[in-house]
Amino acid sequence: MAKQLINKNILLLSIMLLGLQAVAVTHKELIHIDNIIKEQCNINMRDDCKLYINKDDDSINAYSLIDGRIVISQGIINTFNKNELLAVTLHECGHMVNRDPETVAYIAVHYPHIVDSKYYRHKIEYKADLFASNYFYSRCQHNYIYDAFKKLNKADWNKESNTHPSLNNRIKNIQKYEKFYVTKCKYINK
Numbered sequence: 001m002a003k004q005l006i007n008k009n010i011l012l013l014s015i016m017l018l019g020l021q022a023v024a025v026t027h028k029e030l031i032h033i034d035n036i037i038k039e040q041c042n043i044n045m046r047d048d049c050k051l052y053i054n055k056d057d058d059s060i061n062a063y064s065l066i067d068g069r070i071v072i073s074q075g076i077i078n079t080f081n082k083n084e085l086l087a088v089t090l091h092e093c094g095h096m097v098n099r100d101p102e103t104v105a106y107i108a109v110h111y112p113h114i115v116d117s118k119y120y121r122h123k124i125e126y127k128a129d130l131f132a133s134n135y136f137y138s139r140c141q142h143n144y145i146y147d148a149f150k151k152l153n154k155a156d157w158n159k160e161s162n163t164h165p166s167l168n169n170r171i172k173n174i175q176k177y178e179k180f181y182v183t184k185c186k187y188i189n190k
């Protein structure tokens with residue numbers, strides 16, 4: 001859900017700093033999520049991923065940057081619980097692993113007509129959703145991205161934009177993918 005993939009002027013605060021105004025998610029839970037993100041990036045040959053909080057942003061916003069920072073807004077911390085936040089940050093982790101920030105920046109310079117393409121932008125969002133979903137399904141866990149979507153729906157994030165597909169289409173995309181895991185997990189849990 002990268003609203004802005006590149007924003008160098010934004011004030012970034014590491015979660016290592018104390019003084020967070022977290023309501024729904026504790027500092028300890030943020031550290032745990034940060035560790036999962038780093039682990040998932042490492043598995044996928046990316047060793048520079050870090051979770052950052054933009055404490056001055058009360059809107060619901062998350063995005064990934066070329067240098068490996070996954071930035072989440074204070075609004076996200078205040079809105080989502082730890083599992084939903086994990087799902088959202090795993091989606092951003094998917095962008096990192098797929099090297100989307102770099103690709104978007106490159107084609108913005110060399111092929112600007114493509115970076116504005118709705119088809120291309122939606123495709124990278126679908127792929128990031130599947131990355132997050134795969135984390136949960138491969139562990140036979142509930143996919144918390146659905147729970148995050150429910151809250152985004154309430155926050156009027158449901159409509160399609162040039163950069164993001166509608167939530168309905170994102171759900172349909174995940175459902176196509178989850179069928180395999182539902183069968184597999186039923187078998188494992190027998």
Ligand SMILES: [Zn+2]
Binds near residue numbers: 125128
């Ligand atoms: Zn995204």
